[in-house]
Amino acid sequence: MSRPRPARLAPLDLLGLGLMGVRTRPARAILSGLGIAIGIATMIVVTGIPASSQAALLQQLTALGTNTLQAMAVPEDGRPAQLPEEAVSMVRRIRPVTAASAVGNTHTLVRRSDRIDPDDGSGLTVLATQLDLLPVINARIRVGTWLNPATAQFPTVVLGSVAATRLGITDLPPDQARPQVMIANRRFTVVGILTTTDLSPDIDRSVLVGWEAARTELRFDGHPTVIYLKCAESEIDAVRGVLPETVSPERPGRVMITRPSDALAAKQATENSFSVLFLALAAVALIVGGIGVANTMVVSVLERRGEIGLRRALGATRGQIRGQFLTESVVLATAGGLAGTALGLLATIGYATWQGWPLVVPAQSAGAGVVGAIVVGVLAGLYPCVRASRLTPTQALAAG
Structure with a gap:
């Protein structure tokens, strides 16, 4: 059983x-x-x-610019560093690039007034700038306004934070006439002052003039000196690899590309x-x-x-x-x-x-x-x- x-x-x-x-x-x-x-x-x-x-x-x-690169010209044989005029438009055609802008060195000096020594530029640089520069370098206006399509054609400037301090122009009261500075013996009206730019300290020591005004008033040749660009962060190494040939196909060796910022690492x-x-x-x-x-x-x-x-x-x-x-x-x-x-x-x-x-x-x-x-x-x-x-x-x- x-x-x-x-x-x-x-x-x-x-x-x-x-x-x-x-x-x-x-x-x-x-x-x-x-x-x-x-x-x-x-x-x-x-x-x-x-x-x-x-x-x-x-x-x-990310706010410091971990997705940002800079392309700049390298001087050769004593000639001024410059990039092709069409370089910015060529950079914008790179698929991962989301924004690009540029500045160009006008090779002129800025003075607070005509009573200052003509050879004393206070260690500042006068740059021609494209109007879409601010968002590309994460810069902001502290006081005043940024250049617009109208003011960029006339003798007006925006000062970097260091430039404003050295020129003694730290505020733009709305009830007072805007101060002026001397560039190449021409008077330029200050319309804005930038905050400190962590990403691009060179901008802090610069006086920014509209691209067209620089051509007409300062005999600027239209060649950019530094190109700033933003791209997809995952593609930053790939973009950096193709930038020299894109910016200057004839002489890529004269183009220096900044490495991804230390913030990325x-x-x-x-x-x-x-x-x-x-x-x-x-x-x-x-x-x-x-x-x-x-x-x-x-x-x-x-x-x-x-x-x-x-x-x-x-x-x-x-x-x-x-x-x-x-x-x-x-x-x-x-x-x-x-x-x-x-x-x-x-x-x-x-x-x-x-x-x-x-x-x-x-x-x-x-x-x-x-x-x-x-x-x-x-x-x-x-x-x-x-x-x-x-x-x-x-x-x-x-x-x-």
Whole structure:
């Protein structure tokens, strides 16, 4: 006569057994769930808050011009450095380039008045400028206005921040006549002053004249000296490689291209260091949470040996005992994971809002909060559930 096979527990019955330990010991269940919740919340916080801080930092680095290059002419045989007149339009045809502008050296001196020594230019440069220069170099007007299609054709200038200080023109009161400076014995009216330009300090020491006014008033030849351009950051190395031939097909060797700014290297290093930090801190948080659940489950097995012996005596199999304690472990970890994910998200949102950072919560971190809790629950419950299933009815009842 064959022995009857033990009945298999339905998933809902197994879940009920797993929840029984949680219901009978709610305080311990809450403390155990709190341990894993703190671990998962830590994982969310240590990824979300640094990611938001990183986003704010990268915005500042990008403002310095990590997607900007400069092409400039190299003097040769004592001749002035200059680029072809059509160089800017050629640069704009490069597919990844999003904006390009230029300035040209007029090789003239600027003076505060005609009483200053004609050979004293205060160390400043007079540059012819194209009207779309400001957005390309991330420059802004501090006072006054920028050149427009009308004023760019007349003797008007915009001063860089250093140039304004050296010429003694630091403000443009609206109720007073605009000051004038002398360039090549011609008077030019100051219509604006720039803020300090972090990306292009040479602009700070320059007096900017409209391209057409420079041609008519200063005999400017129309050849740009420096070309500024913006392009897709991921394509910056490729653009840099083709710029010399594009700017000056006949003499590419006379074109010097600036390397990507140091801010770009700092940005890339920041991304790498933050990624390593995220992984390390998240791993520590999960390990701490898993240890808490494992400890709770081991103690639960020791305290419930009488219950285990009774169930074994009534016919429960080792597999059913393993399933009960493994389910309880997963339930505790999952509940803690859900609570920890919610807590971590709230903490990240609150801190990022308080700091004024852009809110960045890695989606993988939020999803990994719950999935990781389930995995941790399984791993933490393996030893306790195997230990419980190995207890014979007599051993369990005697110990209980």
